[in-house]
Structure formats: C-alpha cells, structure tokens
Amino acid sequence: MNISVVIPLLNEDESLQELHDWIANVMQSNQFLYEIIFIDDGSTDNSWKVIEELSAKNKSVKGIRFQKNYGKSQALDAGFGLAQGSVVITMDADLQDSPNEIPELYRLITEDSFDLISGWKKKRYDNVVTKNIPSKLFNWAARKTSGLKLHDFNCGLKAYKNEVVKTVKVSGEMHRYIPVLAKNEGFHHIGEKVVQHQARKYGVTKFGMDRFINGFLDLITISFLSKFGKRPMHIFGLWGSLMFLFGFLSAFYIGTMKIYRLVSGIKTILITSNPWFYIALTSMILGTLLFLAGFLGELIIKSNSHEKHYTVKEKLNF
Structure with a gap:
C-alpha cells in the first residue's frame, strides 16, 4: 500500500x-x-x-x-x-x-x-x-x-x-x-x-x-x-548530590566551629540560632529528595509498559 x-x-x-x-x-x-x-x-x-x-x-x-x-x-x-x-x-x-x-x-x-x-x-x-x-x-x-x-x-x-x-x-x-x-x-x-x-x-x-x-x-x-528523558538521574542525581554536599559541608563547618569555641572557652550561641544551620539542613533535605526523584525516574523508565491511554469503542474495516 x-x-x-x-x-x-x-x-x-x-x-x-x-x-x-x-x-x-x-x-x-x-x-x-x-x-x-x-x-x-x-x-x-x-x-x-x-x-x-x-x-x-x-x-x-x-x-x-x-x-x-x-x-x-x-x-x-x-x-x-x-x-x-x-x-x-x-x-x-x-x-x-x-x-x-x-x-x-x-x-x-x-x-x-x-x-x-x-x-x-x-x-x-x-x-x-x-x-x-x-x-x-x-x-x-x-x-x-x-x-x-x-x-x-x-x-x-x-x-x-x-x-x-x-x-x-x-x-x-x-x-x-x-x-x-x-x-x-x-x-x-x-x-x-x-x-x-x-x-x-x-x-x-x-x-x-x-x-x-x-x-x-x-x-x-x-x-x-x-x-x-531517558536518563533522569543525570539531572536530578547531579543537582541532588551537589545540594546535599553543600548542606553537609555547611553543617560540618558549623559543627567544627562550635566544638572549637567550646574547647577554646569562647562563649557560643546555640547552633539552632545560627541561620546557616537551617540553610544546611534544607539543602541536605532537598538534595536527598532530588536524588530520590532521579532514582525513581530511572525505575519508572525501566518498568514502563507502554500502555495505551485511550479506549477504542469500535473499529471499521480493520
């Protein structure tokens, strides 16, 4: 034909x-x-x-x-x-x-x-x-x-x-x-x-x-x-890892400075009073979520069944 x-x-x-x-x-x-x-x-x-x-x-x-x-x-x-x-x-x-x-x-x-x-x-x-x-x-x-x-x-x-x-x-x-x-x-x-x-x-x-x-x-x-579309981990995983790393390093720095001041006898404030604590925590949470989004995206692609999203009621001459 x-x-x-x-x-x-x-x-x-x-x-x-x-x-x-x-x-x-x-x-x-x-x-x-x-x-x-x-x-x-x-x-x-x-x-x-x-x-x-x-x-x-x-x-x-x-x-x-x-x-x-x-x-x-x-x-x-x-x-x-x-x-x-x-x-x-x-x-x-x-x-x-x-x-x-x-x-x-x-x-x-x-x-x-x-x-x-x-x-x-x-x-x-x-x-x-x-x-x-x-x-x-x-x-x-x-x-x-x-x-x-x-x-x-x-x-x-x-x-x-x-x-x-x-x-x-x-x-x-x-x-x-x-x-x-x-x-x-x-x-x-x-x-x-x-x-x-x-x-x-x-x-x-x-x-x-x-x-x-x-x-x-x-x-x-x-x-x-x-x-x-065929490699969501490359975008979500990358940005998730970077955000988690940023948050982790920020938290590590805050914790290290807290211990240093305590050892040195310097008066310190609560870690939770430091705004960087919340920035670090938020970055690690968002980074984890982005990484999981990429991981789930990879699983969905591999298990995609290509199902049709419509229902045919009748056909003629097929």
Whole structure:
C-alpha cells in the first residue's frame, strides 16, 4: 500500500463526505493504493454515522471510534498504530488542509528520502489576534528550544515514513512536537513544505487560546525529556548530590566551629540560632529528595509498559 491518510476528528460530520471525495479523487488520479483512517475522538454529532456510511461504500475507508474524547495526540497514536501505508499522511478533518498536497508530499518522502515533511501554512485564513500572532510566538519558541528550523510545528498536514510513526509514541498533547519526537528517535532528515491553507467551511474551531498555554508547557516538558528523558538521574542525581554536599559541608563547618569555641572557652550561641544551620539542613533535605526523584525516574523508565491511554469503542474495516 502506498499511502495511509490518518485523520483525527471531533464533531466534523458536515465536512467528512466532501473530504473523503476529495481525497479519493486525488488518490485515483495518481493511481495510489491507499487507506483513509478516520479516528472519531468522542464526537457527539453524526460523525461516526457518516464514517460508517463511507466505509460501507469504500473499503479503503477505515474507522476508529474512541469511547470518549481523549485528545488529538491519542487519536493520532491510534491511527499510527494501524496505518499500513509506506507513507503516512496526517491532516485535519475541517477541510482547511488540502488533499491536493498529497502527491508532492508522497514524492518528497519516497524520492527525496525525507523521514518527515511538515506542512507550513505560510498564508493563513485564521483570526490574526487569537491564532496567528500566538502561533508565531509559539513557533519561534519551539524553533529556539528544539533546534528544528520549522515555521509551523502545529500544522496538521504532515507526511512520514511508516517507520517514523511506528517508532514515535505520541501522548498527552505532544502532537505539536512530533517532528521533535522524531528527531529525538534518530530521524534527522526532516523537511518542510509550504502548503495551501483554506478558510474553515463548516463548524467552528475546536481549539482556544488555552492550547497555546498548554503548548508552551508541553514545550518545556519535551525540551527536558529530549535531554534527560531517558536518563533522569543525570539531572536530578547531579543537582541532588551537589545540594546535599553543600548542606553537609555547611553543617560540618558549623559543627567544627562550635566544638572549637567550646574547647577554646569562647562563649557560643546555640547552633539552632545560627541561620546557616537551617540553610544546611534544607539543602541536605532537598538534595536527598532530588536524588530520590532521579532514582525513581530511572525505575519508572525501566518498568514502563507502554500502555495505551485511550479506549477504542469500535473499529471499521480493520
């Protein structure tokens, strides 16, 4: 199979038929063998009914239905796990991503040997204040932190080698950072393509300003994980040891000076009256806690079972 198109969705029943027809037309025009995987992320409208109708007419249409709304990352992870195409393309279900981009994305992966191509919506039709400006700030921070020179990390239109999606584990709200996750797994041939962005035709956006706040928090998380995710002891253990050593040396100094003054007959105050006593005690406690955090982190990594954080209610054509 040439291409798997993975489409997560939430309450997009109005656009699904048109999107399916558009994708099918592009695939047939280019004689691609394909599958379309719709992942219904807990929709409360008629989205699943439309997917059932599409799958009955076209066996290339497959569906995954979540028990409830788990989020885009979990939907992508479910789709990635079942995708069979040598090239996997993701897009949103709201018709803002153009299926006409598929042939060129496929060529970039198969002929130019990219591991991943990320779309760049250079010209956008979103609200400037609520989406465009925050998006520019977010992408600037992501570039500086990750080292990847991409303009649009959050673009839903991306193309991957199959081995990339089978290797990368997407959870939480990390779908924005799949290129970073891929880079961390050793896939360094990552490119970018300017893609057409279209105005929303049906419904309303499912994302608010909170996604940018969450995005920046996730950026901090993934920056930490990319450096120390597989070796937490290197950061927690190091700082824990340094803090404990500082506290211990401070306490040793205070104790030594106390004994010296007693032997010398010099009047002294109680050790507990010395503020350095509390600084030393606090440093040793914090150092111990940090060291334990690193140790527990190592144990958790080694015992990680890679369990799924979503429940699939139904599948179609799998």
